[in-house]
Amino acid sequence: xxxxxxxxxxxxxxxxxxxxxxxxxxxxxxxxxxxxxxxxxxxxxxxxxxxxxxxxxxxxxxxxxxxxxxxxxxxxxxxxxxxxxxxxxxxxxxxxxxxxxxxxxxxxxxxxx
Amino acid sequence: xxxxxxxxxxxxxxxxxxxxxxxxxxxxxxxxxxxxxxxxxxxxxxxxxxxxxxxxxxxxxxxxxxxxxxxxxxxxxxxxxxxxxxxxxxxxxxxxxxxxxxxxxxxxxxx
Numbered sequence: 001x002x003x004x005x006x007x008x009x010x011x012x013x014x015x016x017x018x019x020x021x022x023x024x025x026x027x028x029x030x031x032x033x034x035x036x037x038x039x040x041x042x043x044x045x046x047x048x049x050x051x052x053x054x055x056x057x058x059x060x061x062x063x064x065x066x067x068x069x070x071x072x073x074x075x076x077x078x079x080x081x082x083x084x085x086x087x088x089x090x091x092x093x094x095x096x097x098x099x100x101x102x103x104x105x106x107x108x109x110x111x112x113x
Numbered sequence: 114x115x116x117x118x119x120x121x122x123x124x125x126x127x128x129x130x131x132x133x134x135x136x137x138x139x140x141x142x143x144x145x146x147x148x149x150x151x152x153x154x155x156x157x158x159x160x161x162x163x164x165x166x167x168x169x170x171x172x173x174x175x176x177x178x179x180x181x182x183x184x185x186x187x188x189x190x191x192x193x194x195x196x197x198x199x200x201x202x203x204x205x206x207x208x209x210x211x212x213x214x215x216x217x218x219x220x221x222x223x224x
Contacts, residue, residue: 040122040216041216042117042200042213042216042217043200043202043212043214044214045211045212058211090156090157092156101159101162102157102159103159104156104158105156106154106155106156107155107156
């Protein structure tokens, strides 16, 4: 009963470096989401996917790319990291659009120096 | 524009001291309002969904209520293990099933 698993849990990047965050879910959920959480602000949606092979932009997509080649995996890429991307990143999933209980991963704390 | 505001930002209570957290929202048409609990270093954990004004839901020491403009999370006789950040989110009918999140209320229960 792993639920949603995010890797890595922590990462420090230098400005301009690239990296990929991995999200894996074992619940056969259709919908998957990437959020960022910053102090004093609500969770903000970066990108989301409504099924295998689909992706869409959320509220704050600039500087990020995503892919959903397999239903259970949702990857978030940072092409050229900037200090403004220092944040905690959460992946979430849910079964369908009508199922409201999102399941979240435990997060990735990313620091860009 | 859909918006969610939570108050207070932080709340310190003694064990057993009941209180309420507020979530005010602006949305074109409410599809659902959600409460989550988040412990330090972890992802949010789903608590409740409320769909229409007048609805109430309970879980242990927590009770969530909903009006047309706000929701309250009432905490009765809290214990130290209730300490967490409580997040509120709304989904509007025009939101393409996406959630708009508040910044949260950090609740600290002192023994």
